[in-house]
Amino acid sequence: xxxxxxxxxxxxxxxxxxxxxxxxxxxxxxxxxxxxxxxxxxxxxxxxxxxxxxxxxxxxxxxxxxxxxxxxxxxxxxxxxxxxxxxxxxxxxxxxxxxxxxxxxxxxxxxxxxxxxxxxxxxxxxxxxxxxxxxxxxxxxxxxxxxxxxxxxxxxxxxxxxxxxxxxxxxxxxxxxxxxxxxxxxxxxxxxxxxxxxxxxxxxxxxxxxxxxxxxxxxxxxxxxxxxxxxxxxxxxxxxxxxxxxxxxxxxxxxxxxxxxxxxxxxxxxxxxxxxxxxxxxxxxxxxxxxxxxxxxxxxxxxxxxxxxxxxxxxxxxxxxxxxxxxxxxxxxxxxxxxxxxxxxxxxxxxxxxxxxxxxxxxxxxxxxxxxxxxxxxxxxxxxxxxxxxxxxxxxxxxxxxxxxxxxxxxxxxxxxxxxxxxxxxxxxxxxxxxxxxxxxxxxxxxxxxxxxxxxxxxxxxxxxxxxxxxxxxxxxxxxxxxxxxxxxxxx
RNA sequence: GGCCCGGUGGUCAAGCGGUUAAGACUCCGCCCUUUCACGGCGGCAACACGGGUUCGAGUCCCGUCCGGGUCACCA
Numbered sequence: 145x146x147x148x149x150x151x152x153x154x155x156x157x158x159x160x161x162x163x164x165x166x167x168x169x170x171x172x173x174x175x176x177x178x179x180x181x182x183x184x185x186x187x188x189x190x191x192x193x194x195x196x197x198x199x200x201x202x203x204x205x206x207x208x209x210x211x212x213x214x215x216x217x218x219x220x221x222x223x224x225x226x227x228x229x230x231x232x233x234x235x236x237x238x239x240x241x242x243x244x245x246x247x248x249x250x251x252x253x254x255x256x257x258x259x260x261x262x263x264x265x266x267x268x269x270x271x272x273x274x275x276x277x278x279x280x281x282x283x284x285x286x287x288x289x290x291x292x293x294x295x296x297x298x299x300x301x302x303x304x305x306x307x308x309x310x311x312x313x314x315x316x317x318x319x320x321x322x323x324x325x326x327x328x329x330x331x332x333x334x335x336x337x338x339x340x341x342x343x344x345x346x347x348x349x350x351x352x353x354x355x356x357x358x359x360x361x362x363x364x365x366x367x368x369x370x371x372x373x374x375x376x377x378x379x380x381x382x383x384x385x386x387x388x389x390x391x392x393x394x395x396x397x398x399x400x401x402x403x404x405x406x407x408x409x410x411x412x413x414x415x416x417x418x419x420x421x422x423x424x425x426x427x428x429x430x431x432x433x434x435x436x437x438x439x440x441x442x443x444x445x446x447x448x449x450x451x452x453x454x455x456x457x458x459x460x461x462x463x464x465x466x467x468x469x470x471x472x473x474x475x476x477x478x479x480x481x482x483x484x485x486x487x488x489x490x491x492x493x494x495x496x497x498x499x500x501x502x503x504x505x506x507x508x509x510x511x512x513x514x515x516x517x518x519x520x521x522x523x524x525x526x527x528x529x530x531x532x533x534x535x536x537x538x539x540x541x542x543x544x545x546x547x548x549x550x551x552x553x554x555x556x557x558x559x560x561x562x563x564x565x566x567x568x569x570x571x572x573x574x575x576x577x578x579x580x581x582x583x584x585x586x587x588x589x590x591x592x593x594x595x596x597x598x599x600x601x602x603x604x605x606x607x608x609x610x611x612x613x614x615x616x617x618x619x620x621x622x623x624x625x626x627x628x629x630x631x632x633x634x635x636x
Numbered sequence: 637g638g639c640c641c642g643g644u645g646g647u648c649a650a651g652c653g654g655u656u657a658a659g660a661c662u663c664c665g666c667c668c669u670u671u672c673a674c675g676g677c678g679g680c681a682a683c684a685c686g687g688g689u690u691c692g693a694g695u696c697c698c699g700u701c702c703g704g705g706u707c708a709c710c711a
Contacts, residue, residue, distance in 0.1 A: 517674040596670035
């Protein structure tokens with residue numbers, strides 16, 4: 145069977161050249177791992193930093209693992225994170241299609257080309273299931289490896305099931321270069337004749353990747369370090385085809401602890417989970433970017449980065465070789481930073497649904513103003529402001545505070561005086577409430593805290609509140625404030 | 637087990653042969669203050685171990701230990 149060389153020439157002609165091109169190539173699992181997200185980020189950053197092209201490719205060669213709606217999660221996440229792609233299944237591009245299951249014929253043709261070149265062969269051996277003990281069988285002793293092409297072709301034509309394997313030299317060494325790890329050399333005999341085309345005609349990841357990365361003109365292959373040990377085989381494939389080897393960028397994993405990678409299976413949060421837990425997309429990206437990369441030079445101490453700043457500052461030299469443990473505490477810190485950096489209007493808009501979970505009618509902007517410096521996640525909010533809606537049951541013990549010099553007795557005196565002066569306030573605003581209360585303290589010859597403490601306790605019914613007595617009374621409104629203060633008085 | 641990679645405070649990390657070994661998170665103390673937070677100031681805390689090379693080693697070399705990855709018709 146003669147190969148259609150024209151096909152290969154046409155494919156070559158379509159490859160864009162001369163610009164940095166990177167690709168994020170997830171397999172659709174239905175959610176975005178934190179590690180995956182970070183890989184996507186780095187991939188995007190490399191492209192944007194170089195003014196290059198960022199491509200999305202869907203790797204769905206495992207027909208047994210297809211998940212309904214999984215690609216939508218990928219589109220949605222990338223869009224939400226502003227990791228915009230220039231080419232992909234949804235936007236098209238010069239080297240379409242961008243879904244591997246739609247490129248099936250291509251892989252078959254290239255596999256056959258590789259057979260012609262002597263770097264691959266048909267194999268008719270029984271399938272060895274994962275985890276099965278393969279004993280001492282040495283792949284290099286596989287009789288199929290030495291079958292003549294004619295004989296193999298005859299068996300294929302006769303309908304015998306087969307796979308196509310890569311023919312790896314038994315002797316010598318292979319060296320490849322990784323942008324992060326440097327040059328790595330391995331003995332060829334430690335490499336096995338990996339399957340390129342599966343029995344069902346689909347390519348393996350290992351093969352599809354090489355073909356697609358080449359045909360799509362990818363200049364920087366960014367992926368997890370779990371592929372580091374198969375990189376020499378990829379190199380041999382590129383060499384077998386006579387193709388230029390791209391720059392490899394192998395990223396170390398994001399860990400849950402010192403010995404385990406983050407995984408959905410172990411209950412570790414995915415990007416979606418983190419969102420549900422109240423984390424902001426910007427904070428997640430910022431944190432995750434620094435988990436494996438750090439800035440150099442005069443911005444070495446900078447930690448807060450917008451996506452644009454990251455794109456400008458990003459460089460491969462700042463990538464870390466060792467795995468990084470994901471620390472939710474530090475993510476929380478970043479989230480708090482981003483929350484505080486929002487303009488009040490934006491924060492109010494973001495906080496409103498959470499405030500409304502527990503507080504029905506009170507003014508949302510005023511409440512939000514108290515919250516902005518006081519919550520690390522938006523999900524902290526409902527619980528913090530619930531007292532506005534309903535005065536909690538509380539003990540008179542709360543009126544005792546040493547530093548404020550109050551106890552139930554003092555509180556009783558302060559409260560009854562406060563009720564009188566507050567009742568006299570005509571325009572219920574913070575300024576007036578403040579003046580009347582501090583004025584009271586002054587008249588009574590006590591420190592401000594001595595009147596503020598009991599008022600706040602009576603108004604809120606709890607020891608710790610967002611905001612002080614003045615703000616709380618103002619938000620509560622005059623009637624409700626007086627009602628609560630009198631209730632407090634009854635307790636004393 | 638073979639092969640590959642890694643190892644600076646609890647965590648993320650700077651460091652590129654000479655530094656009092658940055659910075660951030662966490663934790664602790666103080667200040668501010670109307671509770672709590674925010675903010676400010678200060679503190680605790682690290683070069684895995686052993687050999688080299690060198691006038692000098694966290695930085696280079698070797699070994700040990702520890703950790704990770706991989707050895708699928710999964711990606």
